[in-house]
Amino acid sequence: MEATSSVWNGLNSGVVLSLIAVLWTVVWQNLQRLQLQTLVGRHMSRHARRLAALVDPYLSVTIAEHEGGRMKRSEAFEEVKAYLSASCARDVRHLRAEGAKDADKLVLSMVDGEEVADVASEDGGGVTVWWWAYSTPPPRDGGGGGYYGWGGGRAQENRRYYRLFFLERHRDLVINTYLPRVRRRGRAVMVQNRQRKLFTNISTHSWSDADGLVRSAWSHVVFEHPKTFDTLAMDPAKKKEILDDLTMFKNGKEYYARVGKAWKRGYLLYGPPGTGKSAMIAAMANYLDYDIYDIELTSVHSNTDLRKLFIETTSKSIIVIEDIDCSLDLTGARKKKEAAADDDKKDGPPKPPDMKKDTSSKVTLSGLLNFIDGLWSACGGERLIVFTTNHVKKLDPALIRRGRMDKHIEMSYCCFEAFKFLAKTYLEVDSHGLFPAVKKLLSEVDMTPADVAENLTPKSLEDNADSCLAALVKELEKLKEDKANGRNGQGGGDDDDDDDEEDNAQAAEKDK
Known part of the structure; x- marks a missing residue:
């Protein structure tokens, strides 16, 4: 009997210990779920903050x-x-x-x-x-x-x-x-x-990076350009059209929000050199009271850097890329390089890579398009994006379609209305006996406003309206004679494709 009681007591003790072990395991698991240490720490931190507040x-x-x-x-x-x-x-x-x-x-x-x-x-x-x-x-x-x-x-x-x-x-x-x-x-x-400031992007080495990549950052000077629409030589009707468009944009915050568009507008200025594209940008900035961000695409290392530069621009600004046709492979030259790369692959095994750091620009057309009207283009507001080019037909159509470059403005050769404006500005004359001759010659030959202005600029104290206008007529007659003799004068229109390809090839060789 006593033996049976001892066994029973031993069993009871074992059951109790097992129960205690099970209960402890359950309790411990729940305490872990409660994150007791974190709970105690929060309470201590709370009391410490109250003490610090005192x-x-x-x-x-x-x-x-x-x-x-x-x-x-x-x-x-x-x-x-x-x-x-x-x-x-x-x-x-x-x-x-x-x-x-x-x-x-x-x-x-x-x-x-x-x-x-x-x-x-x-x-x-x-x-x-x-x-x-x-x-x-x-x-x-x-x-x-x-x-x-x-x-x-x-x-x-x-x-x-x-x-x-x-x-x-x-x-x-x-x-x-x-x-x-x-x-x-x-x-x-x-x-x-x-x-108001004029910004440009500069390339810098970020030595903190392991790869020593070239980065881009903005640097600026005070913008003090004197050009305004009042002093811009252009057909008056065309000038009024541009001014009305700029005014509508500047006052269009509610309109852009209502139609669900980013508050930006693209301008494409195209025409021969010397027709006033840069002067037009300065006049726009002075009229709108905007800053200018002049981007040099060849100094931008990658699409990521281009996006960073764009994000760092401010509202009330004009973002400018001049001579877009010469900046990167955004023209027909891009296809030629792709074909050349395919030919290199056929010639044999690839050459060993150059161990020098690659500082060339890898901005792509896709990256530029995202910069113009992608998701990132909606960061901020009240921005103009202006491209300039001498050869609009060479640009990729995807780059200049409406919606990206909303307004195309042709900066053409000097017309008679623009000449009268320049004569009034430079010589303070509204009419002159040589005006009919100038009108006739301007209808027969092409001369840029910059060259007309140069001929109307007095070169000495003896120069006056008569001598300056006579010099202009003489220069126009010379252009007419060159045109009649088959020589390419100063204003002979757009160059043919062969000349353009040669110019691009020479420029590319210089860049190398």
């Missing part, structure tokens, strides 16, 4: 110079910078100076480590906030993505920030009232101090 009752808002890594410059940063410029000049000891719209003035901003106080309430009710400027060095990892991947030539620059400090009890006032007011006033100051 010591430091200030909250902060950080505004970085760039958004999305280095993809886009922050408008909020520039607005805060402009807003603080007046306070900086009054209260800050160390300042950074930049040029202003007025040549005699400077726009001032804080250097790193400076702090300035401001009043957050409209009535000046004693709600004080503090702005602090600082920067951090770029990361050193040199990875292919993130900061270096989008930074290009500016990857070595410090990241700049403004940080706003305020008491926690003023949170609603600062976020809902003060910061929107800062942005509104900052925009107004930016308009007052704005200097």
Whole structure:
């Protein structure tokens, strides 16, 4: 009997231990699901923040110079910078100076480590906030993505920030009232101090990258071109048509939103050299009060770099690619190179690759088309995209179709109306005895407005309207004689295809 009781007790003990083990396993698994360590850590962090708030009752808002890594410059940063410029000049000891719209003035901003106080309430009710400027060095990892991947030539620059400090009890006032007011006033100051700029892309080596690739970044100068539509020699009716189109575009924000189109418009300026294509772009910029981004495609390493450059452009700008027919393989020459590559493959095994870094442009027609009207083209708004070319027939039709290049503007040889405008501008004459002769000759030969203007420009103190007009008639008669004798004069129209191919071949050889 006693033996039986001992066995039974032993069994009961084993069952109890097994139950305990099972229950512990279940409980432990559930505790793991609850992530006990994380739960305890959150509670400790919460109490630590409350304790820190007793010591430091200030909250902060950080505004970085760039958004999305280095993809886009922050408008909020520039607005805060402009807003603080007046306070900086009054209260800050160390300042950074930049040029202003007025040549005699400077726009001032804080250097790193400076702090300035401001009043957050409209009535000046004693709600004080503090702005602090600082920067951090770029990361050193040199990875292919993130900061270096989008930074290009500016990857070595410090990241700049403004940080706003305020008491926690003023949170609603600062976020809902003060910061929107800062942005509104900052925009107004930016308009007052704005200097229009002419940008160009430069190639730089990003040595932080393992492959040492060439990157592209924007560099700029102040845009001060004097050309306006008032001084542009062109048929008056054609000039009015262009002005009306530009005005409709500038005021078309609601229209573009209603029809579901990106707020941009493409212009193709084509015609012989010297017909005023570059002058037209300058007049457009002055009329619209836009910046100009002049892209040199041969300096853009890849489609990715082209996209980065486009993202970094601002609204109210004209993006220009001059002589698009000479920039890349966007003409019939592209097919010839493809055929030549096929011939090389037939000749034998491929040659060993050149070990030098490839700094040539790999921008493709597809990449350029995406730049014009792809998804990325809708980033930002109020942009004109302008192409210029001397040989419009050589461009790929996909590049210049309507919807990409919406308006085609032929910049032709000088007509009599344009000549009268130039005579009035250069010689201050509305009529002259030589006008009929000039009219007749301009109908028989071609001369560019640039050459007409050069002949009408006085070369010495003795020159006057009579001598300048006589010189123009003499030059036109010479062109007429050359045309009659079968010699190619200055304005003999478009060159034939053979001459164009030879010119392109020579230019390509020079590039090599």
